[in-house]
Amino acid sequence: MMIDESSALLQFKSSFTKNPFSFGWTSLSENIVTWKNGTDCCSWDGITCDTISGHVIGLNLGREGIE
Numbered sequence: 001m002m003i004d005e006s007s008a009l010l011q012f013k014s015s016f017t018k019n020p021f022s023f024g025w026t027s028l029s030e031n032i033v034t035w036k037n038g039t040d041c042c043s044w045d046g047i048t049c050d051t052i053s054g055h056v057i058g059l060n061l062g063r064e065g066i067e
Helices: 003-014
Strands: 047-049 056-059
Touching (some): 003 056
Antiparallel strands (some): 047 056
16 A cells, blocks of 8 residues: 555545535545545555556546546
8 A cells, every 4th residue: 555645545535525516515525435544545446556566547536426
């Protein structure tokens, strides 16, 4: 697990809110429940990691209402 990458992703997550016309004013933080401090970010929903280096190589949050 890459500590700096996990911290950056958690900060990124806390900076967004959803479109009020799609699912209400629910923050992204409330919807991505697998994104938790102290857990491996490679196991989080929407995150893809390189299997060799363990670095984050992909981010897909389409299911979370981000366009």
